[in-house]
Amino acid sequence: MMKIGVVGTGAISDVFLTNMIHSYKNTEVVACCARHPEHAAAKAKKYGIRAATTEELLADPDIEVVVVLTGPDAHYDIIRRALLAGKHVYTEKTMTVTLSESAELIRLADERNLYLGSAPDTFLSPAFQAAKEAIAEGKIGEVTSFQINATRNMDVLTSLSPYLCQPGGGVCQDYGVYFLTVLVNMLGPIDRVMAVLQNPSVRRVNCLPGSPRFGEEYDYPNDSQADAIIGTESGVMGTFSINGESLIKDIGYFNIYGREGLIRLPNANEFTGHAVLVPQVKDYFSPVEEIVLPNKYSLPENARGIGISEMVDAIESGRDHRANKELAYHVLDVILAMERSSESGQFVHVESTCRMPELLSAELVAKLVSDEMCNIATTPI
Helix, strand or coil: CEEEEEECCCCCHHHHHHHHHHCECCEEEEEEECCCHHHHHHHHHHHCCEECCHHHHHHCCCCCEEEECCCHHHHHHHHHHHHHCCCEEEECCCCCCCHHHHHHHHHHHHHCCCCEEECCCHHHCHHHHHHHHHHHCCCCCCEEEEEEEEECEHHHHHHHCHHHHCCCCCHHHHHHHHHHHHHHHHHCCEEEEEEEEECCCCEEECCCCCCCCCCCEEECCCCCEEEEEEEECCCCEEEEEEECECCCCCEEEEEEEECCEEEEECCCCCCCCCCEEEECCCCCCCCCCCEECCCCCCCCCCCCCHHHHHHHHHHHHCCCCCCEHHHHHHHHHHHHHHHHHHHHCCCEECCCCCCCCCCCCHHHHHHHECCCCCCCCCCCC
16 A cells, blocks of 8 residues: 555545545555645644644655646646655646646656646546447447537636635636546547637626625636647547536536447546447437446446555556656646637647546456445456
8 A cells, every 4th residue: 555645635535535544445544734734734633644744744754646726826836846846746726726846746746756646547447448438349330420518607706715726727627628528538648629718707606505605706717618629649529618607517418429329427526427329320210229338347436546545556566657747747738718809809730749548447456446346347348
């Protein structure tokens, strides 16, 4: 087991701490820190770990991996300090808020032979892995296009999580990043984008009756809606639409179309569900058949942190990990290219590229995840 220190003890930390302490076999959380020491002390007491300052955590020679769960605008400074302290790092999405910051961190990690990983890791869910394998096996033939359409409500979410009003809190970086990461995992890196990003309500009002800030006005300067045309390096074109001015519950639709059928995917922000294969019909009048692709393993609705466990296994094995820095950099590059396209009204070339992550096998999941979390299935696709 590899000893882990956690930086950031906000709402998202509970699921990470619970999973790393109880569900992943190779992660041992020993300490946490936060901007407010009293928050770290409360979280440490809850999970039976040690509260520390950031300086103490980074100086601890027993801590090998630092997990960063702060808002994205704080990622660069903390990751840089952790790498300089000789720690491997895994961070919540996005890796940073600018490409120059991410590029510097990648160089630093490479120079020091340290692993740097970044969420989201939902692309490792069984449904997306089953779909990835089905596409590779040609079950829908040549891929011809894709369609991503997702909704959420930024009034509610910014009222609940004020950090979304900071840099990196826009709907693309906070929500679209899940779908774009799954897309790259499925179809490979993205070559060009043309997008329109907007925010119809820069000034908003806290709408949560139980909040101490209920009824107060605040600024939300980030994007809340995005519509884009995306072209992959392999030549596949598709559409990407994220609407943060809609339903309170997140709903996401994701279809991948091929000459021999299509695959319908679940919400990219979740770990559960199944991919559905709709094969080509024999003629126009034949009934449409839907085939649920069996998952080779199962995960609960919120298995966040599996990317950390897989990275720890990669460190111990001396191999590349899947939720890696190159993938995170490329997806951030795509999002920032969308912003530039929206400003210019033109297609923008995405300069970076990355390798498609390897399939995640049921055997590796069984190695990483406790029996209580994961029930390994044996039915092949």
